[in-house]
Amino acid sequence: MDEFEKKLAQEMKRKVEGITLSEREKDRIYKAVNRPNRQPVKRKYTAWSIAVAAVVLFLVLLLPLLSDQKHETGMNTASNSSVEDQQELTARTEVNEGDFIYRLVSEKDHYTEGEPVNIYAELEYIGAEKEVEINHGSSPFFFPMTETTRNYEIEYGVTMPFVRTFLEQGVPLRQTTTGGGSYSEHSKEEYKNFMKRVMRQDYPSGHYIVNGAVKFTLAGEKEVEYMIEAQIEFTIDKNKRS
Structure with missing residues (x-):
């Protein structure tokens, strides 16, 4: 108690x-x-x-x-x-968006070092009109890349003037990459040498992922902006003779 x-x-x-x-x-x-x-x-x-x-x-x-x-x-x-x-990469892919098909292609999935690398993109209009007008920068296509073994980002620059392009129904607009890449005076020598070769489209051995995109505006009463993205990969094998 x-x-x-x-x-x-x-x-x-x-x-x-x-x-x-x-x-x-x-x-x-x-x-x-x-x-x-x-x-x-x-x-x-x-x-x-x-x-x-x-x-x-x-x-x-x-x-x-x-x-x-x-x-x-x-x-x-x-x-x-x-x-x-779904993100397993190949040397070729295409993306449908609205009335357009965007294709990103590497001619081969394996190249030998020193061999020409052929990478291109296409934009095809598949809508009901016979022809449409699109507006874009100096090019609607972008080809930035990543070299995964070195973890290098390869930039791809496009100037931004106002350009008009007319797309015919079922006729693809095609462009091949021009290489890209950049460096500064403060970059390491190894990085500079790598980028200089890429800028000449002489790709060093390695594994490359292309982070492609097409960017444009569809002209009309109501303008519609498009940004379609896709990825492909290719490998540059070391030249045994070098």
């Missing part, structure tokens, strides 16, 4: 003694008041019940969430795998 209960029992005892009761009735009241562990047991039981109920409620609410999260993670994993499968 804690201090509060002792004081309560003493107070009740004083009140009972002031009432005219039989000794038997007083004795019953005293026993009821002084029953050992009466209130603490009740309080412990109540606290324990609340704790158990809280844990059960927590589990009931949490388990479905965990299950959903696990399911979502599984779906994301599957989705990521699917994306990776």
